[in-house]
Amino acid sequence: MIVGVPTEVKLDEYRVGLRPVGAEMLVQRGHSVLVQSGAGEGSGFPNEMYEAAGAKIVDSAEELWQKAEMIVKVKEPQATEVRQIREDQTVFTYFHFAADKDLTVGCLESKCIAAAYETLTDRHGRLPLLTPMSEIAGKLSVQEGAKYLERPQGGRGVLLGGVPGVEPGHVLILGGGVVGTCAATVAAGMGADVVILEVNIDRMRELGEFMPPNVRTIYSDPQSIREHLSWADLVVGAVLIPGAKAPHLISRADLVHMKPGAVIVDVAIDQGGCVETARVTTHSDPIYTVDGVVHYCVGNMPGSVARTSTQALTNATLPWVLKLAEHGPDALAKKDPHFAAAINTNRGVLTNQPVAQAHNLDFEPLAV
Ligand SMILES: NC(=O)c1ccc[n+]([C@@H]2O[C@H](COP(=O)([O-])OP(=O)(O)OC[C@H]3O[C@@H](n4cnc5c(N)ncnc54)[C@H](O)[C@@H]3O)[C@@H](O)[C@H]2O)c1
Structure with a gap:
C-alpha cells in the first residue's frame, strides 16, 4: 500500500496524521510512505525524521494525492483537497460530514472511501479516536x-x-x-x-x-x-x-x-x-x-498544542492505519465492525445514516 501524509491546509492547523515512528512501522511491513515536505514541521517532526524512518518526502500536495492509495491526515479535507481525491482512494481523517454538505457531496463525487475517525467505535460503543x-x-x-x-x-x-x-x-x-x-x-x-x-x-x-x-x-x-x-x-x-x-x-x-x-x-x-x-x-x-x-x-482547540495532540491522536489512529494498510478498507470492514462504522462514503455511496438524514441524501448501508 502507498500511504500519503499531506500537510494540513486548514487555518491554524499544525497537527500531522502520522508520526515518523508510524512511517517506520509501515515501511517495516513492506508499505511505502510519502510525506509532503514540511507536513510534520508544526508538530516538531522535520522531514529528516521521516526520511530516517524510510519515508519519501514529496514536494507538492498534487503529487502526494496523485500517487497515494491511502491518505492519512487530521482535519476534514478542504475544498482544494477534495478536488484532488481520487476514485478508490482511502481517506482516513476527521470529516464531520453532518456539518458540511459540500464536503459530503464532494467525497461522494470523488468515489473515494471516506473512513472517518469520529465514527469509528470500540466494543463499549465509545468513539476512541475522538x-x-x-x-x-x-x-x-x-x-x-x-x-x-x-x-x-x-x-x-x-x-x-x-x-x-x-x-x-x-x-x-x-x-x-x-x-x-x-x-x-x-x-x-x-x-x-x-x-x-x-x-x-x-x-x-x-x-x-x-x-x-x-x-x-x-x-x-x-x-x-x-x-x-x-x-x-x-x-x-x-x-x-x-x-x-x-x-x-x-x-x-x-x-x-x-x-x-x-x-x-x-x-x-x-x-x-x-x-x-x-x-x-x-x-x-x-x-x-x-x-x-x-x-x-x-x-479546533487541540490544534494549538500540536505536538501533544499529534502524539495523542496518532497513538489512537496508528493501529488502525497499520490494519488498513495490511488488509485494505473492504477486507478490514468485513473483518471488523468497528472499522466498518468509520466508513461514511464508499465509492459514491453514502453509508452513514445520520449524515444522509442531515443533508437529505440517499443512504445505503455498507455491504459487508
Ligand atoms: N472545540 C474543540 O476543539 C473540541 C475538541 C474536542 C471535543 N469538543 C466537543 O466537546 C463536547 C463534549 O465532548 P465530550 O467528549 O466531553 O462528550 P461526552 O459525551 O464525554 O460528555 C458530554 C456530557 O454532557 C452531559 N450532558 C448532556 N446534556 C447535559 C445538560 N443538559 N447539562 C449538563 N450536562 C449534560 C452528558 O451526560 C455527558 O456526560 C462535544 O461537543 C465535543 O465535540 C470540542
Missing part, C-alpha cells in the same frame, strides 16, 4: 480560561487558585463527560472551587468517587444553571448529546447575571455551542465579548 482530542480540549479549556481571566486580556483579573487570605476562582463546568472531567481535574489542581453540572446521575456518582474535594457535582437544570452562572468566574461548556446539535443551556438574557469580565470557554462549539451567543472563532482571533462576558469559542 476521546484523545476531548481530553486535550478539556485540559486546554481551563488553561485558556485562566489566561483570559487576566485583566490585560479583558478578563476579571482573577487568579483561579487564589492565595492564602483570598478565595480561589469559581469554575462552572456544564457536562461531566471526557471534556468536563479533564477540565475539572486541571481547575481543581490549580486550587479553584469547581462545580460540574450533569444530567447523568450514574456519571455524577462515578465523578464523586475520584474527584478531589474542591469538585462538586450538581444536577443540571435551568435553575441550577442560573444560580451558578452568577457565582462563576469561568464557565466551560462541555455538554454533548450524541448526534445532535448542542443544547443552548445559556441564553443571551442569562449573561446579565454573570460577573463582568467572567469568561466562557464553549468547547462544544464544534456541535454548535451550548451558549446562545457562541460563534466559532480561530486561534488567531480566539475571543470576543458580549455584555461584558468574554467568549472563547475556538473550533
